[in-house]
Amino acid sequence: MRDWALLLTIAVSPAPAAALDFDLRGASVERVEVSAADSVRLPRAPWSEDRPFPVAEGAVRKTVYKYGEETRTTLQILTPFRAALEEAGYTEVFSCADQACGGFDFRFQLDILGEPEMHVDLGDFRYLLMQRSVDAGDPHTVSVVTSRSASEGFAHVTEVSKIALLEPAPISSVPDAARPPNADGDLVSTLVSTGHVILDDLDFASGSASLTTAEYQSLASLAAWMSENPQVRIALVGHTDAVGSRDANRALSRSRAETVLARIRDGYGIAADRLEADGVGYLAPRAPSTTAEGRALNRRVEAVLLSTE
Numbered sequence: 001m002r003d004w005a006l007l008l009t010i011a012v013s014p015a016p017a018a019a020l021d022f023d024l025r026g027a028s029v030e031r032v033e034v035s036a037a038d039s040v041r042l043p044r045a046p047w048s049e050d051r052p053f054p055v056a057e058g059a060v061r062k063t064v065y066k067y068g069e070e071t072r073t074t075l076q077i078l079t080p081f082r083a084a085l086e087e088a089g090y091t092e093v094f095s096c097a098d099q100a101c102g103g104f105d106f107r108f109q110l111d112i113l114g115e116p117e118m119h120v121d122l123g124d125f126r127y128l129l130m131q132r133s134v135d136a137g138d139p140h141t142v143s144v145v146t147s148r149s150a151s152e153g154f155a156h157v158t159e160v161s162k163i164a165l166l167e168p169a170p171i172s173s174v175p176d177a178a179r180p181p182n183a184d185g186d187l188v189s190t191l192v193s194t195g196h197v198i199l200d201d202l203d204f205a206s207g208s209a210s211l212t213t214a215e216y217q218s219l220a221s222l223a224a225w226m227s228e229n230p231q232v233r234i235a236l237v238g239h240t241d242a243v244g245s246r247d248a249n250r251a252l253s254r255s256r257a258e259t260v261l262a263r264i265r266d267g268y269g270i271a272a273d274r275l276e277a278d279g280v281g282y283l284a285p286r287a288p289s290t291t292a293e294g295r296a297l298n299r300r301v302e303a304v305l306l307s308t309e
Contacts, residue, residue, distance in 0.1 A: 027065040027155070031117040035060045040111040040158055042129055042143050044094045047102025053109050056141050059161045064117045067153035073203055074126045075296050077146040077153045082128060082293070085142060090130035097126045097292060112145055112156045119154050120147045126293075187218055188225045196237075196304045198286070199260065207244070209255035211263065219260070222303055223268030230274075233306040236260050238279035239286075241295035246281055253279025260301045276306070 038060040041053040067077065074097070082092075101107075104122050112118060125147040132140055139159035146155045191197040199218040202211060226232050238253030238260075257277035264270050287294035 027067050030064040030066045031062075031113055032064075033062045033113060036164060040143075040160065041109055042141065042158070042160070043101075043106065043109065043127070044129060046096055046100065047106035047109060049105075056160045059139075059164050061139070061157075061159045061161075062113050063157045063159075064113055065155040065157070066117070067148075067155075072148065072153045073201065074124055074146045074148060074153075075293060076200065077148070077155050078126050078128060078144060078293070079297075081144045081146075081155065081157070082130075085130045088132070090132045090142060093129040093131050095126070095128045095291070095293060097296075098123055100292065101125075101127055110145060112158065118145075118156050119149050119152070120145065121149065124148060187221045191222075191303055191305050192308075196302050199301050199303060202260065202301055207252070209238075209252060209259050211259055216263075219264055219268070223264050223270055226264075226270050226274065227268070229308070232308055233274050233276075235276040235278065235304040235306050236264075237302045237304055238277070239284060239298055239300050239302070240279075240282050241298045242282040242285070242289035243295065246283075249281035250279055253281050255279070256299075256301050 036059055037057075039055045039057045040060055042056050043053045045051060047053075086092075096102075096106075106127070107120055107122055107125065110127075112120075125145060128144045130142050130144075139161040141160040143158045144155060146153070148154060187197055187199075199216070199222070201216050201218050222234070226234065236257040238256035238258075240249040240253045240256075242249070244252075254277065257279050261272075261275045261277040265272050265275060282289065282298065285294070285298045286300070287297040289295050289298055
């Protein structure tokens, strides 16, 4: 009788759920683990010793993606995952970044695959949890953790389903809008074709106009092009998130642009009379400033093409 019952269960079980389709140019699947029945901790709030992480149960698939040496921030790695999940009908439950999540304590409560495939920098990682109705299909819950090392980027995707999960399909290309503009010469071509380009590998903390001493590929590419084309003139325009007053953010955004101008002038020998700097504060957002991710996207500097003659 038991054997018949087992056969009946298999016969009427739903077909296994295919992997979610993420467009990830430059990424490779490093590791996949699939379990027919497991439990994983999926936090919905920052770490607190008084608040245990909730647990999700079901079929679980864990996938690690790795990116090569092309420069990406953790937010740039996360963005195409969020966009694909939103398009598939998922709603954000919780997201945070490194210390705002709880740093060390948060990271080591996560049930994710470890080194060497998945690397997490405790000072530079992001977490995203999204869900959709079970009736809408499986998987119904997805978490994404992104981080990076000095030369590589990493993403860990955990999918929880009510039905069995298949191995992931081969990944395809990221749409151009989701790619860092520095890849494959896109920065210069975008600048020439549209008249402006976001220097998307620059990373400004909230309230800060400082850059690290690292070499930024966007600045190197822009300066190299300007060196080869001495007639070109560029304006650098700073932007901020919407935290603080309009006047303070206008001043901060100008300071960010001036920081970038100084780096191009002093670091790459581009004449000062070929560069301008100004700021518009929070008046030209590229994303809503109501989320941490949106605010991070809005803290930026753009290059605007003034003249090629």
